[in-house]
Amino acid sequence: MTVLFPPLVIRGRKIDVPIVQGGMGVGISLSPLAAAVAREGGMGIISSACLDRIVSKRNGKRVNSYEAAYEEVCLAKEAGGRHVGMNVMVALARDYEESVKGAIDAGAAAIISGAGLPLSLPLIRPSGDTALVPIVSSARALEIVCRKWERAGRRPDAVVLEGPLAGGHLGFKIDELDMESNRLENLLPQVKDVALKHGDFPVIVAGGIYSHDDITRFLRMGASGVQMGTRFLATEESSAPLEYKQAVISARKEDIVVAQTPGSPCGLPFRVIRQSAMFDSAQKRLRTPRCDKGYVLQKDIEGKFTRCPAKDNKDYFCICNGLLSSSGHNPEEEPLFTCGTNACRVDRILSVHDLMEELKDAAAGGIEAAGEGYCR
Numbered sequence: 001m002t003v004l005f006p007p008l009v010i011r012g013r014k015i016d017v018p019i020v021q022g023g024m025g026v027g028i029s030l031s032p033l034a035a036a037v038a039r040e041g042g043m044g045i046i047s048s049a050c051l052d053r054i055v056s057k058r059n060g061k062r063v064n065s066y067e068a069a070y071e072e073v074c075l076a077k078e079a080g081g082r083h084v085g086m087n088v089m090v091a092l093a094r095d096y097e098e099s100v101k102g103a104i105d106a107g108a109a110a111i112i113s114g115a116g117l118p119l120s121l122p123l124i125r126p127s128g129d130t131a132l133v134p135i136v137s138s139a140r141a142l143e144i145v146c147r148k149w150e151r152a153g154r155r156p157d158a159v160v161l162e163g164p165l166a167g168g169h170l171g172f173k174i175d176e177l178d179m180e181s182n183r184l185e186n187l188l189p190q191v192k193d194v195a196l197k198h199g200d201f202p203v204i205v206a207g208g209i210y211s212h213d214d215i216t217r218f219l220r221m222g223a224s225g226v227q228m229g230t231r232f233l234a235t236e237e238s239s240a241p242l243e244y245k246q247a248v249i250s251a252r253k254e255d256i257v258v259a260q261t262p263g264s265p266c267g268l269p270f271r272v273i274r275q276s277a278m279f280d281s282a283q284k285r286l287r288t289p290r291c292d293k294g295y296v297l298q299k300d301i302e303g304k305f306t307r308c309p310a311k312d313n314k315d316y317f318c319i320c321n322g323l324l325s326s327s328g329h330n331p332e333e334e335p336l337f338t339c340g341t342n343a344c345r346v347d348r349i350l351s352v353h354d355l356m357e358e359l360k361d362a363a364a365g366g367i368e369a370a371g372e373g374y375c376r
Helices: 031-039 051-059 065-078 096-105 139-151 184-197 212-220 242-250 277-284 319-326 341-345 352-360 364-369
Strands: 008-010 013-015 019-021 044-047 084-087 110-113 131-136 159-162 203-206 225-228 256-259 270-273 305-307
Touching: 019 031, 019 044, 031 044, 031 065, 031 084, 031 352, 044 065, 051 065, 065 084, 065 096, 084 096, 096 110, 131 139, 139 159, 139 184, 159 184, 184 203, 184 212, 212 225, 212 352, 256 341, 277 319
Parallel strands: 019 225, 044 084, 084 110, 110 131, 131 159, 159 203, 203 225
Antiparallel strands: 008 013, 256 270
């Protein structure tokens, strides 16, 4: 039985199904996936990570970060994606501002920004109808964002609260991931209080959301919507290669680990499938990646983008090359497969239409209740 969830309203936009597809980089959340989710009534999200390289390869000519963001948003909108946004990581400092500008100028529905606090986001470009949405992992982080943005005459149009079960970079220290206080259901009331204090904007929860029952539970707790990544990774419209999708389908609970040593050069805990060739090689010190792409470079004392901890490959894997490889855009390097905690529950590839229908279907909860659909 299909259930009509209440719509998610962000900056005057009514998203009929309150599901935001996570912006999975690199090269996974592109225009085909984002447009498909939007056509089904949700909000589709494109990842800006390494997008200039991906679009340049596709077009056979060099484009910059601004042009790539602009083109990919336009492609998704032309494919019927009414509500299409872009995820732009703060950690990708070199390309951050140009990606934001390109997405806004293309008329993106939203800029969703995390992997660091997006304190400068409202200052980059007047956003017009584009919603500005920070990703946080605590009430304290949201309070900091709100105070900073208010000094710029802006407030968040919504916030994504990402808990410790999410994939990719996590906004917690490694020893905080299993703390009871950091469970998503315990963080939500605190973050809602801050959102109410600063204008009562929507709170979208993320991290471990898998089923219709999960969505219903968090909406009843006061969330305005949910963000889901891993479930959309293993869809027909996802730009992930079949090898990546199959790695997710084959993953068992014990295969999904939080990388620490080696870890991400971004300095945040990073959830991966442990059989990923680059992660395995980095653990065993089998080989040294080239580390020549530079997407996570930070500024040196002269203000130039030259610093990256992964350059020595001692305690870090080379995330740029690994993720480009996992998406099929860097075959000479080993892949690095990232995913959320519940990847071990994914057992098949679905179309976006079928997945969205499942997520809206109250009867799907019966499968969960019968003890199926859990981690292998």
